[in-house]
Amino acid sequence: MDRFQAMQVFTRIVQVGGFGKAADSLGLPRATVTQLIKQLERHLGVQLLQRTTRQVSTTADGQAYYEHCIRLLADLEDTENCFAHARSHPQGKLRVDLPASVGHRIVIPRLGDFCQRYPQIELEIGTGDRPVDLVREGIDCVVRAGNVHDINLVSRPLAQLPQITCASADYIERYGEPLDLAQLAGHQAVNFYSALNGKTFAFEFTEAGEINERYLPGAVSVNNAEAYVAASVAGLGIIQAPYYHLHQHVQAGRLREILPEYRPPAMPLTALYPAQRQLSRRVRVWVDWLVEVFTDAELYQPKI
Structure with a gap:
């Protein structure tokens, strides 16, 4: 058994969560991957992985061995790169x-x-x-x-x-431009929600040195930055985003900054x-x- 290869195979299985995926990513036959793990477990005298029809997970011994392996493999790579x-x-x-x-x-x-x-x-x-x-x-x-x-x-x-608050010229023509935070009442937003937990992010405004959070109603919510900007350009509501992502639309007049005195934090x-x-x-x-x-x-x- 090539112990170095067995360690590489084992850590890859843990990282990707399966024998087949590990074999494909390493360019090895699946039978070779299975055999190496069997030999490794026999050599160590412990069970490293628990296998079900749906997933592969580490045992307590397997997790401890995995943590040692990733350190050893990283150290080996760095030793080679020290030349x-x-x-x-x-x-x-x-x-x-x-x-x-x-x-x-x-x-x-x-x-x-x-x-x-x-x-x-x-x-x-x-x-x-x-x-x-x-x-x-x-x-x-x-x-x-x-x-x-x-x-x-x-x-x-x-x-x-740096971030700014924007809306399209068409939106401002239809709903008016808010000049302070109180005038946000009645306005619509394009809301952004987390792809991880579905939580909607609040709008943030800097007022007298403090961060003022507001949740605005809106007909559209997205979880992608490109869709977020595109929805605002289409007149669907107010957004906040980093300036680098908006400056082309601002310079072309498709979007206008609003509430510049209350810019969101960077x-x-x-x-x-x-x-x-x-x-x-x-x-x-x-x-x-x-x-x-x-x-x-x-x-x-x-x-x-």
């Missing part, structure tokens, strides 16, 4: 996940620079607004907007994204990655590059 060539030329696959609007508007247009610097890194980029499980989905690093609190992940702040943008990836050279250069990208405030600063 001078690896330090100067990090290589291999890097799986990252970005909010769709951040990826499409800020990161991907500048990605050529990263690829030129690190041509031996193969990027696999997911974009979307759904929460992802880094460990189970095998993702090395995610970027998340908003306040994040996850003690199991290492976080690095990237930016504070939205934090954070890079997160599992603790065992903290010393990964690939993750390190990726996060460092993201910090460079977001250091340029001109990318997302309101000019109105």
Whole structure:
């Protein structure tokens, strides 16, 4: 039995939740994966996995062994990458996940620079607004907007994204423009709800140095940033979003800022990655590059 391969197979099964998925992701026959786990359990003298027709889960011994394995595998990779060539030329696959609007508007247009610097890194980029499980989905690093609190992940702040409140010119013509928070009564919103728990996010306004939360009625709720902006452009209601996502519509006159004296607080943008990836050279250069990208405030600063 190749113990190193067996450890890789075992950790992948835990991460993806099944033998078949692990075999497919590693490019191994399913029979090989099954045989390796049997040999590993026999070698250790404990049962690592509980199998049912629907799912695979770790036993208590399996969970403890998994935590040791991910540390050992990460240490082994980092040891190999400590050589001078690896330090100067990090290589291999890097799986990252970005909010769709951040990826499409800020990161991907500048990605050529990263690829030129690190041509031996193969990027696999997911974009979307759904929460992802880094460990189970095998993702090395995610970027998340908003306040994040996850003690199991290492976080690095990237930016504070200025936000504005907007509505379409057509909407303002029909409903009027509110000039203060009291005049929001009778207005409609496009509401944004969490894909994780279905909770609707409140609108936030800065008033006398304090955050004033308001929930506005609306006929449409969405859980995707692109749909959120598109619904407001279509005249369906008021929205709040980072300026970088709205500036093209504002400059073209499709959207107008309202209540500028009560702008919402800036939205934090954070890079997160599992603790065992903290010393990964690939993750390190990726996060460092993201910090460079977001250091340029001109990318997302309101000019109105």
